[in-house]
Amino acid sequence: MSDKPAALPHLKVLDLSRVLAGPWCTQILADLGADVVKIERPGAGDDTRHWGPPFLKDAQGKDTGHAAYYTCANRNKRSITVDIAKPEGQALIRQLALQSDVLVENFKVGGLAHYGLDYASLKQVNPKLIYCSITGFGQDGPYAERAGYDLMVQAMSGMMSITGRPDEVPGGGPQRVGVALTDIFTGVYASTAILAALEVRHRTGEGQHIDMSLLDVGMAILANQAGGFLNTGRVPQRQGNSHPSLVPYQDMPTKDGAMLLAIGNDGQFTRFCEVAGRPELAQDARYASNTQRVLHRADLVPQLEAITRTRSTAEWISALEHKAVPCGPINDIGQAFADAQVQARGLAIEQPRSPQAVAAEGVSTIRSVASPLRLSATPPVLHRAPPTLGEHTDEVLAGLGLDAARITALRQAGIV
Structure with missing residues (x-):
């Protein structure tokens, strides 16, 4: 925790994304102080809530059934449940979009247009809205309609072709990177694009649409390997842990x-x-x-x-x-977190959970990796542990002017 002001406390972000690339982007903004409202499916939530093991453990050390994966990309957010397939749910999203600076979504191309929640529709509601779409292959091109996942992009971009040992070496063959690298980099690039769009809005008063593609990012982060191919025509090969341009x-x-x-x-x-x-x-x-x-x-x-x-x-x-x-x-990762420099930098953090969250999941604290953004005057903040499903539904809807009776009616109808 810091007693210094956050960088983005004035920013309101509506997060309609799930899994990793979108949530990683919005967690960066949340760490910088933005108020991020995460929209999740009633009764199910973000897919990663169920991607386990490993699962969170209760005070007795037993698995709770709540996946640890979700916690890596969803701290500092408020979670509400809304069924956007129903008109009443769509109306709630429009109300939230009217009050938001940024919306982040990772539905298939055209997916939100069916609900009147695409950029063209919400621009009419809020011309200042910065609307960031994250897809596998972008909003246009022959693959635009395809679903895209990190592993697919690591394969298609050539990343796997330069990762691993050569074919002739025991254990050789293409390998994926050990984390969803293109998802994570897409989240980082998306947050950068959003901050750039905010700066433009300061000058013009208008929002804009941001089109982020995992494939675009996957190609971009090939970096020197892509540069070498584009300028020489020579296709880089796998060579294990050695470097193509440096020895040793x-x-x-x-x-x-x-x-x-x-x-x-x-x-x-x-x-x-x-x-x-x-x-x-x-x-x-x-x-x-x-x-x-x-x-x-x-x-x-x-x-x-x-x-x-x-x-x-x-x-x-x-x-x-x-x-x-x-x-x-x-x-290994355990040794890394035990390293003196890692500990000195405070890279493992622990956040207490709300009484509501403890009662719901039996887990009192959640640990995660600290933000690597070190701003001297406006450092990242820690104000919320990763939320339980729908933990802030009543709070957020009350902020829209809905009274308790109306919220109860929405819940009974399965809208929230």
Whole structure:
């Protein structure tokens, strides 16, 4: 918690997204102080509420049946349940959109038009609305109607073709990244686009439609690999943990396991060779420059591996960190959270839940990873743990002017 003001407390966000890309975007905005109202299906909620195991555990350590997945992308939000397939539910969304600055949705192309909740319709209600659509393949093109998921995009974009070991190596073959990388990056790009659109609105007074595509993002984050192909025509190949343009920049065996050695320039290589007791390697014309090291990778790497096997991982880290040679352990996630630097930065956070949430799910606190956004004057805030399904329905509807009797009637009719 911080006693400093948040960056975006004036911003009202209507979140009609689910799973990961959209919720990741809106959690970024929520962490920065925006009031995010998450719309969920009555009785079911966001798909990720059921994506388990792992599940949240109660005070006795027993699984509750509430998936931990949901918690990674939904803190600092208010959850309400609305059936948007019914006219009364659609009317509630329009009322909320009238009061909102931003709407984020990830329905199929044209999906919300059936309910009169597409951008063209809501623009008539609120011309200042910034409406962000997130889909697998964008609002146009031959694949626009297709459903898109992170794994599909990792495969189609070429990401899997450069991830993993070469086919001829044991265990070789294309691999997905260990998290839904294109979903997460799409959420980050979407939040950036929304903040840009808000800046434009400051000047023009008008909102706009943002068209975010997982495939577009998947291609964009190929970065240097895409740049290399586009400018040379050479298709990048899988090469495990080594780097196509830097040597040595990979995992290296040690006496007790392995370490990561990430040498990015010739000075670092020279210092590594000095620490390793082999200064002559840095003077060898085949290895003196990074370009030559890349060209002679097959000769150099086995020599370096023979050297790194002579000491433990901890010994190498201790010897190299004071010489400004980037290296480190290859941690599992448990080891990463136990790391001194991770702990010093406070990257694991714990949020208490409301009495209503504790009663509903039997879980009193939820832990998650802190926002990496470190603003000195307006840091991220922690004001709500990930909500239970519909936890804030009465509160939000009351804010629209509905009295208790009307809210009860809506609930009895299955609208909320």
